[in-house]
Amino acid sequence: MSRTRIVKGNITKITGGNYRVYSKDNIVNSGSKVIQKGKSDGVSYGTPGSPPPSPVIAKCLVFFRPTNAWEGEFGFDWVRVNDSHLAVDNRYNGIIGSYGSVYASESGAVFTPSPADYRSILNQYNNFGTYKGQYYVPNMTILSGDTAILDAVVHIEEKADSMQYIYNTDVFELTILKQFTVAVGINHDDSCIRIKCKKIFNSAESIRVMATKNGQTSKVGEIRVLPNNNVKNIDILMIPVSVEKMNATGAVKGNEKVLTRNAMKQSYLNANISEKTSPTVVGGFFFNLFFTTTDPSGNVVMDLSRWRSIHSALESAFFDNPANSIYRNHYRVYMMPNSLSLNGVAEGIGNTKVVAAFGNRNDSSTAHELMHAMGLYHTFDNDSQFTFEYRKTDNIMDYTHQIRKKRFSTNKFQWKILNRSVS
Ligand SMILES: [Zn+2]
Known part of the structure; x- marks a missing residue:
């Protein structure tokens, strides 16, 4: 804590006994001149005494x-010390650091905790x-x-x-x-x-x-x-997608709207989530060639190998209908049928409003993908402002759902990325 007192005139302190000043750091004076006078014994310097006990x-x-x-x-958001009753609550000291060249979710990934990074998160x-x-x-x-x-x-x-x-x-x-x-x-x-x-x-x-x-x-x-006082409104449109070759249409998951709204609220974002009733239909030779495959049981599912281009295919199918141009400023969640294994995928990290969500996603996937689109990395990504050990948090940007634990939290450093007005 610090205190600054600004007085335009003089300050005079008068004490009957001794006047003592103690400081843990330097005592600094600046003025046009420093005048010190000891009336009877002059001015002396030496080892200072100790301050009185608090x-x-x-x-x-x-x-x-x-x-x-x-x-x-x-x-x-707090410095976790594993003293709550939450299902996932690991001590931050030891799970903040960085990964080596193998990505955190790949086998062989090596995490190294960083005491310096831990000290750095304390500044939050x-x-x-x-x-x-x-x-x-x-x-x-x-x-x-x-x-x-x-x-x-x-x-x-x-x-x-x-x-x-x-x-x-x-x-x-x-x-x-x-x-x-x-x-x-x-x-x-x-x-x-x-x-x-x-x-x-x-x-x-x-x-x-x-x-x-x-x-x-x-x-x-x-x-x-x-x-x-700076709640930002964001519009999210959930778009069911019908894949002809699969004869299947994506739909909203049980609790995903509530979880998405909660997740955004943490960053003072007010999510207005609406849902298209009529599906966007995709199919045809090109779509089938690039985006569908079969699973081991022979069922047609979405192919993941070309997911980097699926967003533009979905966008062009959706905006083929001129009436949909009113949704250009919405975040667009394309709800797809099942994929081989992927939950969902954002078009990029930041600078996009387009997200694909597959049928086999869980309730927290849509918030996760939207937050990628809005600029958040995985918490276990070395590009995240702070890198946490894989599956050690309940953060939405972690993969803790894969060990059957819920993920729903976000941290202050993420709030500031999602909503610059958070301070
Ligand atoms: Zn992700």
């Missing part, structure tokens, strides 16, 4: 975590000093009108006389669902607080827990909520 504060800390029911309905979080070292403050995003329920992991070494939430009551409504457990040790208070965001706000807000002990109050827990 006042006694309660030895307790409160760490907020999403509940195990969280599926990304609000954004929550505000922090403050505690009796147990630095506390890294989670970043949260929540839209006006939305509600979040959180767990707390409460560390008690010395019980405080009291603990209380401090927050802006104009912006938030907090409901304490469960008081903190104050037994000495580490306590997991599940679903202990409900946070409702009451309005649009334009600068970051803090929800803090303050503990008081022997008349001294100190901060023991915090959440930083990023301003939600």
